Amino acid sequence: MRKFAGSLAVSFALVCVACSPRDFLTRRLAADLIAGSDVFKATQQFWLRTGIVSNKEYSSPEYLVLQRHGWITVSGTACGTNLGPPPCWDVILTPLGIDVLRDWVPKKAATSQYFSVPVARRVLTGITGIHKSGDTADVEFQWKWAPLNQVGSVLYAASMEYTSTVGFIHYDDGWRVVEGSAPKTNQGLDDALKNGAPTQ
Incomplete structure (x- = not known):
C-alpha cells in the first residue's frame, strides 16, 4: 500500500512539473501578459505641428485644447500648394507653451516644426471576463490613460x-x-486598444 501511495505521489509530482503556470489562463496571468506586452506599454505620443497647418489639422480637439490653455496662438494665413483648401492657420508656440513643451521642442528653431510629445501611458485596471474556446480565448479588460506630464493631463482624462x-x-x-x-x-492587443470603448 505504501509503495502504491508513493508511486502515486511521484506520478502526481511529475504531472505537476509538466504543467506550467502559463497553461492555466487565469485573470492574473491574463493581466500580467497584457500589462507586460510591448503594445500595451507603448507611450502615447502627441504630434504637434507648428507653422502653417490645414484647417482639418487645426480644428482637431488637441489643437483647440492647447489654444485654450494659452500654449499656442493661431492666425489665418494663405495655404501652401500642398495643404488643401483654405482656410489655413499659422500655429505658433506662446512663451507659456515653450515653457510647457521645452523638453520636446527641437533645439533648432524653425518656422515650421513637427515634433512628438510623450503624453500618456496605459494602466490596466482589471480583467472583467475570460471566454475560453479550446486553444483560444477572448479576455475582456479595462484600462485607462495615465498622463505623463502637463500636456497629457489636458489631453487625457485620467478618470x-x-x-x-x-x-x-x-x-x-x-x-x-x-x-x-x-x-x-481573438483580436490582437493593438486592435483591442484602438477599439476600446468607454466603460459605462
Missing part, C-alpha cells in the same frame, strides 16, 4: 476608463496574448 477585448492563444509553452492585427474574435 476615463476603456473596455477592450483581446485574443489569447494556447501554445505548447502556455498562453500568449495576440499582439498583431486579427479578426474581431
